[in-house]
Amino acid sequence: MISSTAADRFRTIRYRPLRSGLWTWALFLMMAGGGYAFDKTSPAGPVRELRVGLAAHDVGGLWSGESKEKGPDLCAEVIFNRSLFHLLSATAYPSVGASINTRSDTSKVYGGFLLQWEPASPFFFSTGFSLALHDGELDTDSVNQKSLGSRVLFRIPIEIGYAVNPRHRIILAFDHVSNAYLTSPNEGMDTLGLVYGYRF
Secondary structure, X not given: OOOHHHHHHHHHHHHHHHHHHHHHHHHHHHHHOOOOOOOOOOOOOOEEEEXXXXXXXXXXXXXXXXXXXXXXXXXXXXXXXXXXEEEOOEEEEEEEEEEEEOOOOOOEEEEEEEEEEOOOOOEEEEEEEEEEXXXXXXXXXXXXXXXXXXXXXXXXXXXXXEEOOOOEEEEEEEEEEEOOOOOXXXXXXXXXXXXXXXXX
């Protein structure tokens, strides 16, 4: 059995790169200053925003609880320039993306919509809904892999972002995937990371 001291040391080492990244981005944002604008004219082309990022994979202690798999994940997403609907002062846009695990654990591709609140300030908030197709285990006895129960999962993102200027934005992005107890098992999985977005 691992001692509590050893376990604490493992958690510290595991999340050290994520904490370092957060401090780096915070410093960058302070140096970058203002220059944001959310009310700029939407682009004429089909793509509204491109995103790339790095995320901690299967983070423990969040929506899904226990962590089993390793990371990090390489992430990419495209948000399309087509308004689907409006809800509570937010606008929904179609989106597709991928999260590729660098340790040969669960990767996924997804498609759905992102619901964005963009007030006249540098900070913004997003959530949404997607269907995700993954290459992980459906039911396994391995202590190092999640049993996800279904090949297609529901995906819920929650994001808080900062617009450095009208083009460039930094996003703290969380997502949860699971089968919503439509089948068993349903261990679910959470990711948490930093994303760079380029708005056209």
